[in-house]
Amino acid sequence: MSICAPCRAAIRQAFRIQIIAKRASSTNPPSTAHTILSKPSWSVRSHLGSADSPSEKISSAQLNHLLRLAALPPPRDKAEEDSMIETLQSQLRFVRAVQRVETTGVEPLRAIRDETEQGTRENTVSLDTLKTLLDEEALVGHYKRSRRVRTKLDSEAENWDPLSTASKKAGRFFVVQSNKKNADEGSG
Amino acid sequence: MGDFHGEGLSSLRHVCNGDVKAAIITLSTQVPQPISPPPVDHEKPFTLAVKDNIATAGLPTQCASRILSAHPSPFEATIVKQLRARGASVVGKTNMDEFGMGSHSVNSTHGPVRNPLSNDLSAGGSSGGSAVAVRVGDADLALGTDTGGSIRLPAAYTGIVGYKPSYGMLSRFGVVPYANSLDTVGLLAKKVQPMQSLIFDTGLSKEHDPNDPTSLSPSTRKRCEQAMPASLPDFPRITVGIPHEYNIAELDPIIRESWEVAISLLEEQGVRVVPVSLPSTKEALCAYYVLAPAEASSNLAKYDGVRYGVRNEGPDAVGETLYTETRGAGFGEEVKRRILLGTYSLSSEAIDNYFIQAQKVRRLIQRDFDRVFKLENPLHEPVQFDLSDMAETTDLEDKQGPVQVDFILCPTAPTFPPKLSEVKNQSSVDTYMNDVFTVPASLAGLPAVSIPSKTSDKDLPSGLQLIGQYWDDKRLLAMAEKLEALVAP
DSSP: OOOOHHHHHHHHHHHHHHHHHHHHHHHOOTTHHHHHHSSOOBOGGGGTOOTTSOOOOOOHHHHHHHHHHTTOOOOSSHHHHHHHHHHHHHHHHHHGGGGGSOOTTOOOOOSOOOOSHHHHHHHSOOHHHHHHHHHTOEEETTTTEEEOOOOOOOOGGGGOOGGGGOSSEETTEEOOOOSOSSGGGGOO | OOHHHHHHHHSOOEETTTTEETSEEEEGGGSOOOOOOOOOTTOOOEEEEEETTBOOSSSBOOTTOGGGTTOBOSSOOHHHHHHHHTTEEEEEEEOOSGGGOOSSSOSOTTOOOBOTTSTTBBOOSSSHHHHHHHHTTSOSEEEEEESSSTTHHHHHHHTSEEEEOOTTSSOOTTBOOSSTTTOEEEEEESSHHHHHIIIIITSGGGOOOTTOTTSOOHHHHHHHHHHSOSSOOOGGGOEEEEEGGGOBTTSOHHHHHHHHHHHHHHHHTTOEEEEEOOTTHHHHHHHHHHHHHHHHHHHGGGOOSSSSSOOOSSOSEETTEETHHHHHHHSOHHHHHHHHHHHHHHSTTTTIIIIIHHHHHHHHHHHHHHHHBSSOOTTSOOOOOOGGGSOTTOOEEETTEEOOBSEEEEESSSSSOOBHHHHHHSOHHHHHGGGTTTHHHHHHTOOEEEEEEOOSSSSOOEEEEEEESTTOHHHHHHHHHHHHHHHOO
């Protein structure tokens, strides 16, 4: 199919106007700001859910287990226990939205670090990395076992007295005191 | 313990005739200071306030926690040493939320920080004391830490500039960890310019710290720097993205208006402003409140009072578990709540559904940003993506895909600072919602800066946040300086 020259020019003209109009509307309309922001897209409150919406149920035994793992004191009474469970459940209700995201095949992002091929190569510990240290080893005994030669470290950190900040000490030892009444076994 | 600190601690300093309580909790004048090396010729001396979770020689490092009350750090943080060498004289340590856990600087053993703009308002957190110290002129510059918005939020609430650099740029050695995959050291000042010159003109951005395993290696720094354009182009060649998902129902209409005004002002200058979509934003806050408490529960496990820290007389256990007495009395309520939540999400029955799942969501958040920015993320090989993978809300520019941007512009906080009395009545989950705009950049490790903007509310400024691609800090601050000139209150 062929189009005569004047028609072609007219079509081209029409297209050009359309393109210009489109470009203008996408880059410089009277108020981009207002168009973009006219309607809120969602509400954070939607994560809160209501108190009766489903969430992980935490039992009293579970709470006490978690407290023990965290080395935090158990609740003093039933009221404190209930409030701790309610707080934990409300937090879990809030964060459980992470579970609705489809993440099949997604590699977890554990830390912000150089994940390029070169970066990974540079951070890989190889025999070459250890060579200088291995070269410093001495072969000892009949079976020529390699052993590190001890050298005296001369670092500022070595001049620090770790006991200076301890509130209880026994000679050159830290002190930990358990709850047992017969006091003598207390230190360790 | 630490006899020479005792006196400094007993007197909380009242700044501004007692209006701004406890912004600076320990003053340098109260204790002998290490002698700073003389600053290099071209560097001007300046005063520096240091957040209380950053170790300083001579001053206690307490993290606003009873458990570290009067704790003298045996060494000084790298960042403090670096700034002293650049002319900083430390004026004191600033109040904060205990271990950085909070958004209003009220969870502190020293009492809440008050906002100098109005005494009954929150100053934001957790670096609230640092923000106030700068705002009232006690320091030219302040060091803060930002885990999920802890620098940007108080900067927005107090009307100053808060900058969170790319994760891994500034050394974290000597910074007490809260959630180490997120913790970032950053700066607060009244203007963008002083931080810009400090970070880039003095070579701070190039310095790797071998003591900090998360400090980017010299070779990675070099690669990142080469990947980034050296300077900001003229306005007509800059594209700024406005993320759909940051326009939430809870956004204060006056803050939305100031956002709109900023967009229009940029457009007048020839900047191209386009809507963009960051679909994972909705789950970012949830992912953050899984990851940060989980890392915190692990990081705070070391506080047992045995080697350092405060412990009561008598046994170290309540019941059978050791250290419970010390930890129960030493930690504040919010810290205990987060440790418990973190312990749960790391427990064997929950780790896959919560912790690992949140790390996967974190990857999606990073991917969202990478798709939106023109520049590739220098931390990984460029990834191709199909348009079919993109959210439906994405606007396509042409069949090549959506338009890509240099920076993202959004508010720093959804509301103006709340009243301290309201904060007191909020549940912890309520206060978490304050961080909705700051958390995504933290999860992706991206540089972000909050600058104060005028609003139609005569008394209070709002904070506008610019986010850039990883290691695009130099251009980000240059852009922030230009935006600052347009919107400054």
